Amino acid sequence: MSRKYKIQDQDKLYFVTFTIVEWIDLFTRKAYRDILIDSLKYCQNNKGLDLCAFCIMSSHIHLIMGRNGEQTIEAIIRDFKKFTAIEILKSIQGSPEESRKEFLLHHFRQAGARNPNNSTFQIWQQHNHPIELNSNDKISRCLNYIHQNPVVAGIVFSAEDYVYSSASNYAGLPEKLIEVLLIE
Template identity: 70%
Template sequence: MSRKYKIRDQEKLYFVTFTIVEWIDLFTRRIYRDILLDSLRYCQQNKGLDLCAYCIMSSHAHFIIGRNGEQPLEGIIRDVKKFTSVKIIEEIQINPQESRKDLLLWHFSKAGRFNPNNKSFQVWQQHSHPVELNTNDKLSRCLHYIHHNPVEAGIVLSPEEYLYSSASNYAGLTDTLMEVILVE
């Protein structure tokens, strides 16, 4: 892994991206998005995750995260990815309505076979490319990028309309999916 993409200061906020292997459009189904959100909630409550911004797109998710406990940020990221991978694979296997079951399992199995860190399936790409947000300008640019991702993709006209994003939190709306720590 490049030294450019390492978490050096555990007390800083970081912009990270979790990407599905081969950029597969996994998060087109609500159940998989909800697995990710549930894992993030668990880490907020039990592992010291500070979630400041998020956006779940079809093949990836962006976050601004920090920590408020003793567990290293890398450990929290690892735990989220590991837990969600297992749960997503289980859901694919048992869901009779998953029309892409064979295709998804084949791709995740293929990725897992070529990665010595996995036993059988790999859902997430290995890297998260953490970028330390050590200036207000970087923080502001990343926050804008995260929240405008669905707008740029042509999914919504304004960021706060996208359900699976913290843009609604920042717009002051009360009906949001996740609690976040507002920054700017």
């Protein structure tokens, strides 16, 4: 693996993306998006996550993140992905309304079978490609990219109108799902 995609400095901010295996559109359901939001809040309150920006799209989530505690950024990412995978899987399996249940379980089971680090199911792709945000230009570009994702995808006209994003935080709007540390 290239040094470009490793966390070198625990005191820096990083742009990371977590993607569902096969880019499956999992987060079309509010219940699964809410699992991510609840877990991000938990990590902020209990794991030392400094969350500066986020955007949940249908098959992936973008974050600008750092840490403020003892846990490494890698540990926070590992715990977040493990917990959300377990909770999402339980939600899929227990949902009588999930019309894609068999499709999702089949693909997650296949992905798990191909991965020697997994025993059964795999929901998240393994890589995160962390990019160290070591300049104001990189921070600005990544922040813009994250918030413009739903606009470019044609979901909303204005970034701050997308509920599952920190764009409303940066626009100073009172409606927001989660508090973030604004990057100045």
